[in-house]
Amino acid sequence: MTASSHDVVVVGAGIVGAACALECARRGMRVTVLDRDVIGGGSTAAGMGHIVVMDDSPAQFALTQYSRQLWNELRDDLPAEVEFERSGTIWVAADEEEMEEVRRKHSYYTSRGVNAEIVNSAELAILEPNLRRGLAGGLLVPDDGVLYPPCAASFLIERAKAQGVAIHLGKAVQQIGRGRVRLSDGREISASVVVNATGAWAPELTPGLEIRRRKGHLVITDRYPGFVRHQLVELGYLKSAHSISSDSVAFNVQPRKTGQVLIGSSRQYGAESAEVEAEITAKMLQRAQYYMPGLAQLSAIRAWAGFRPATPDKLPLIGPAPEDPATYIAAGHEGLGITTSLATGRLIADQLTGADSSIPIGPYLPSRVAQEPSHV
């Protein structure tokens, strides 16, 4: 392989790498994708697969809104195994204080073109009969969806292949920089640009990136069609998930197209092994049963854990590495990588081709993290 044979080498065949490869190929670049393992085998395989608009910050809102729109445009093309379903999200409010948040969120979303609907306690009970009684209500965001991430990543890779992208799996990359990629087997590949899309492992290839591994657990049940109908997230999540230092759990369940119920979520820093930990799994399930008592009786068939690539300001790094213009970063998507993958691909390709982006890219540039204090 020679320097002229590649415009772009994407390292990482997770959903973000797949989206970057596809978008770069669409713009006429010659692209190669490398992954040490399989397609979508890292954080992509560990996550829930929620396509959701979030508003922790204006920049997060802009990115998730843009990317959700891209997913919804793609909907009719997605093959059955991607299991895309426009289930909608209900942000569940336990009490009046959380209903305040529902109203704030409602006005924020609707004033920016995202459909949302406030539901009261009685309406919530009708929409989700298995939620416990006495909850205050919630915010229904009907255009959110769920999908099965590994197959979504495969779908993007297949499309990229159709655009001429080459993919090499089982190829571990040892080092990248200045337009060169060194594989663990000693081979070297040159390219005009190397995209580091290795998610939670990105700092191993680009030292200094402010990405930490935030461990999460999930449990999936046997098939119970109709038990839960929307993606449900507690708004108490705002109180717990914002804590950047300590372990936390939150109620977050999702209906799968198979009829299975996916139960989350947990957040831990400093955990090195992806081993399932009984204690935090138990806490997470207790929280879920507090909201949905009927979950107790369901049969759980599998639990697993994985790592979110977390940044201090909860926004991904999308753009050139601070000290190496030939290395682009597309990583640090925390728990939103499935949602924001498509937008990330667009923003990377926009930057590489000098095209205007649909949303301002400033908040996602890796250079902004380097300028900010490390703990926001």
Next chain:
Amino acid sequence: MTSAGREQFDVIVVGAGPAGIAAATRAAECGARVAVVDDNPALGGQIWRGGAEKAEDMQAREWMNRFQKVGPRLFPGTRVIGQQQSGMLLAEERDVPRTLRYRTLILATGARERFLPFPGWTLPNVMGAGGLQALVKSGLPIHEKRVVVAGSGPLLLAVAAYLRRHGAEIPLICEQTSWTRLAGFGFSLISHPGKIAQGLKLKLGLGFVPFAANCWPLAAQGFDRLESVLVSRNGEKQEIACDYLACGFHLVPNNELAALLGCELRGGFVAVDDFLRTSVPAVYCAGELTGIGGVELAVVEGEIAGLAAAGDESAARALFGNHRKLQKFVSSLARAFAPREELKSLSSPETIVCRCEDVTFARMGGHASSRAAKLHTRCGMGPCQGRVCGPAMEFLFSWEAASVRPPVFPARVASLSGMETELEVESDRTTGGTR
């Protein structure tokens, strides 16, 4: 510890088959506080199924009586679903969670039949050989039914003999291995007179039942249920009308709990030393989990593990000689009944490989590993947790086993929620705690 009522055992044995019974008995005879956990309703496991009263086998009855004399605590109908923390198992007894503490743990979780996919294998009335036997034991009428028994291994003969005693007609026993390999196996039996007797006994029960080597199922046929089996017999196709096909391609170890606890595996079997210690401190392993070797080996392994776990290493050592002799049987069994290459190409593209998730053989193509196939096809992600399709995929595609995820068996969400206080109360109530 402040909670005096909490149940703690010196030795917990998981599995109440021959190895587990021997392990628990020997450990209890040494004075250890022993518990045995098994998901069946009675002692015996697959091979001595049904407890002492029902045992047709002398050895089984003797061991079960000896077991009852020293009285280890038996938790029947209880499944170990994981480890809560080091030294503490999480189990479920009819949906009720229970935690059990141990100082040493002996895994004797045995083996299950290997299934290999072929066209029609998911039709009603195509069953596991051991599975059909268990159904007949629990009342399925088999009198005057025609049952083709096919696959590989000594279990086929045992099942055929059992079905015949209960009135089934066996038109053919199809053993996939060759006569040459069988002869090699027979020859190696000369050093194991007990095995020959066992073989003869089975043979007598089988009378004139036709037995074919070099013979395996090509397809199970029928409209909405099994009507006939197409077999390859010495290279010729033969169709046999039947009501049932009892099928199993030798055995694979139930290694899920061992793998989850972190025990080192070699070729799917748990690696152990002479005292049957695994790579994980305080965890022993006995029986089919260390290598498929039959009842006699399982019993002596159970004895060694039980004695060693209870601290009587010299008594354990006294059994090493016999153990080594019986162990030779493991490799001769593995050689004799290794599935032949032709079995890899039985499936058509539409043949279901994973029954839980309806994954076809065609969809498996192109994946590089069991993990890739699992992630992208859901193969092995259903409620059987890959117990059926996993070993088949490992054989068909020469893949390494996919990693094991908890729980070891599907369990209620409540049971995984580890509500500690409830668990303690539960354990106290049922074990007569003295708080």
